[in-house]
Amino acid sequence: MEMPMMRRSILVVLGVLVTTLLLGSSAAAVAVSTYNVVSLGAKGDGKTDSTEAFLSAWAKACESVNPAVIYVPAGRFFLKNMVFSGQCKNNAITFRIAGTLVAPSDYQVIGNAGNWISFQYVNGVTISGGILDGQGTALWDCKNSGKSCPSGATTLAFSNSNNIKIVGVTSLNSQMFHIVINGCNNVKLQGVKVIASGDSPNTDGIHVQLSTGVTILNSKIGTGDDCVSIGPGTNNLWIENVACGPGHGISIGSLGKDLNEAGVQNVTVKTATFRGTQNGLRIKSWGRPSSGFARNILFQHAVMVNVQNPIVIDQNYCPNNKGCPGQVSGVKVSDVTYKDIHGTSATEVAVKFDCSSQNPCSRISLQDVKLTCKNKPALASCSYAAGTASGMVQPSSCL
Secondary structure, three states: OHHHHHHHHHHHHHHHHHHHHHHHHHHHHHOOEEEEOOOOOOOOEEEEEOHHHHHHHHHHHHHOOOOEEEEEOOOEEEOOOEEEEOOOOOOOEEEEEOOEEEOOOOHHHHOOOOEEEEEEOOEOEEEEOOEEEOOOHHHHHHHHOOOOOOOOOEEEEEEOOEEEEEEOOEEEOOOOOOEEEEOOEEEEEEOOEEEOOOOOOOOOOEEEEOOEEEEEEEEEEEOOOOOEEEOOOOEEEEEEEEEEOOOOOEEEEEEOOOOOOOOEEEEEEEEEEEEOOOEEEEEEEEOOOOOOEEEEEEEEEEEEEEEOEEEEEEEEEOHHHOOOOOOOOOOEEEEEEEEEEEEEEOOOEEEEEEOOOOOOEEEEEEEEEEEEEOOOOOEEEEEOEEEEEEEEEEOOOOO
16 A cells, blocks of 8 residues: 555656656746847848847847847848947847848948947857858958058957857958957857958958957958957967968967057967968067067967968067167067977978067977978078977977
């Protein structure tokens, strides 16, 4: 008699648990608020201005106490410049983009706006999927012709924000920088594609500055400027499995433009491929006084394919010889490791350390570096640089 009662009791308890779990999961599913931009007036015809519908969707998502999804279905959505601001009532807003966002083809419309799509003071925002078409070709043509033109808009910018994810996003033909992370903490970019021609001016792929804990993974970047540019105040940056080309490589800098400037430290670039780029792994600073620095940098597992300057530190950067002739860089470069770097250089000097005479580069390490030049032996050049070489190092180290 006792056993059946016990079984019934267990079954009742199990039933209550299952019901609770089911109710809990359905409640969790209901707790996400979804806003379809088309339901709010957006049209995916590529010409109707859908800016207000997107801003309306953001306002609703930001006011929601539940996690929110802003859904952009298939189609081409014409958008002028937009600013999405926090603080919001929840910390989990996802832009799920199945379509394409299209900037105005007339660069005068947003060319002086600074940014096309901007997020500021937000927490927990995810951008998932979609194509961001900056339609920048007309502005590039204007700049390349030497005419007076607007500076152009960055396609996607996050500033003063935390816990950001940019996943599976494609940035196409940005007017200026493609993606900028400025003053942010804990940012993950994964599966990002950047597409622009090799002669598109000032179109850095991903620019990071004044930010901590940024990760860039599994991304493919081809553009007319740096694939990734790392500005002052960048700490704890991890870049892994990135393909670069065309472009100007992965660059720390330019640093030292300002006299009082935050430094760069704890940067890892791992498993990167450079094809036909102007530079591979570069650190550059202005040739003038500054409190800036770059230290604790690891470049590991990089492949160079016909790269003009595979490994370069340039501390005498002085574009157009304005503002710095006759001066030397105050930026201190130290503890930089190049490990397992292989491939081909398009020029004779495959390794160039052109450091500051006043603040020489220190503790530079070359480990298992093999770079060759097609028609002649590759060379290394050092000015005011000190460090060590170990394992196979070709060209012969000048440290």
